[in-house]
Amino acid sequence: MAGGDLRSLAAVATAVTACMGYVRFATRRLCPGLPRLAAFLPVLAVLPFLPLAFRALHPRSISGFFLVWVAEFKLLLLASDQGPLHPSLPIPSFVAVATFPVTLRDPNRNPKSAPRSGLGLVASAVMAALLAVIVSLYRYKERMNEYVLLTLYSLHMYLMLELVLAAAAAAARALLGVDLEPQFDRPYLSASLRDFWGRRWNLSVSALLRQCVHHPVRARLGGGPLGAAAGMLAAFVVSGLMHEVMFSYVTLRPPTGEATAFFALHGACAVAEGWWAAHRGWPRPPRVVATPLTLAFVLATGFCLFFPPITRPGADKQVVAECEAMVAFVRDAAGWAVGSARSVLSGRS
Structure with missing residues (x-):
């Protein structure tokens, strides 16, 4: 992510926190229905513009999903006193539930019948490695059959969504301190x-x-x-x-x-x-x-x-370019960390 997008991230996070703080304040003081909906209208109008602050495709599309789809739908539900949002939630938890695509697990649900909750470290590592392999194959995309390339795009989209939504759920779980419903349940089955x-x-x-x-x-x-x-x-x-x-x-x-x-x-x-x-x-x-x-x-x-x-x-080309840059950054960072660790260990010996 470019330095400009890092500044945009800070600005967008601040704006979202302010908007959701206002929504929480208004919800506590207004009855469900038209009064709440009218109070929410400024926030509902502002949220769609916030993702446009990002130049890179990934943060723009991910924030669009979080703010324009997830958050707006949850605010519409809250206006009619439905959905997962409640003004009694602390402000960090309120913001997390409002903006992240997470669902609180029903405490009365039989845990044996509930699907697995989130990705474990091993599963996340395996998916990240598979995604890196797919990204590395894109260097040969000009020689690939069109349908082979589209199949790789499909796998790429699934793995990326699993990892992004699992990260969002992990952040929400850390803020809420409660169990959450999984984002995916092995769609390949x-x-x-x-x-x-x-x-x-x-x-x-x-x-x-x-x-x-x-x-x-x-x-x-x-x-x-x-x-x-x-x-x-x-x-x-x-x-x-x-x-x-x-x-x-x-x-x-x-x-x-x-x-x-x-x-x-x-x-x-x-x-x-x-x-x-x-x-x-x-x-x-x-x-x-x-x-x-x-x-x-x-x-x-x-x-x-x-x-x-x-x-x-040609948006797929930008996706590939950003993913290749991300993989290269992670590879270089890992190489630097390994080299630093070897230097420290050799110095001690």
Whole structure:
């Protein structure tokens, strides 16, 4: 990260802390509903501009995800007295819960049925090493088949998200001192689209979409199968629209609509899966077949609709360049640390 972005990070962190302090103050004094929402409007208007303070793509896109998607959705829930935020939280904890994509674990939940919480040190190290290997392969990208390169991009995105969200959860856990729900639950084992998006991929965002979109739409339609299907499809469409916003932070270009089409397609297929699963006598593929079919569908549709808005303007090249610089920095820092340790040990001997 350039020196200018380090200064931007300090400025953005200060602005976010001030905004959330104001939100906490207003929440304590206003009733849920329109009074709170009206008080939150200045913060809701300011947050989308803060990621633009970063020149580098990674901090701009990550802060866009945290502030424009996660924080804004949680503030909308808080305005109606829902969601994980509560004004009784100390200000550091309030800021962490408001801005990080984390979900507090339900204390009444059976720990045996709960998925693993976060990444361990070994898993994090393995994922970081795999990510470094993928980044090192990009030097040969000009000679790669297009679909091989897109597969590497897919793995890169998954590993990066796992590591970034695990780091955010670790920071939130340190501030809150409580257990948190995991961010991912081995999405490579998904046996259906509903399993992939609803129970394994980016679970904190799935929880927000259920609270903000799925449940209200389903309640408005009176529940039942039609309401559940409409709520699910609406959640996917809203996810697509928010990905359009995230892609705009990545490329600094207007939305193309392809991300919305990607998630609308997956939402329609997930609804069809639910309809098929409701018929108990109808055949279902075994997990050994369903899992590769699910992953192949996610990858194939991603190649056609998800990645083009990023690769077309060349944003992937900036991602690769920043990752290569990051890997080089870590390698040089590790080499310096090893050299320093050897010098100290040889001096003592």
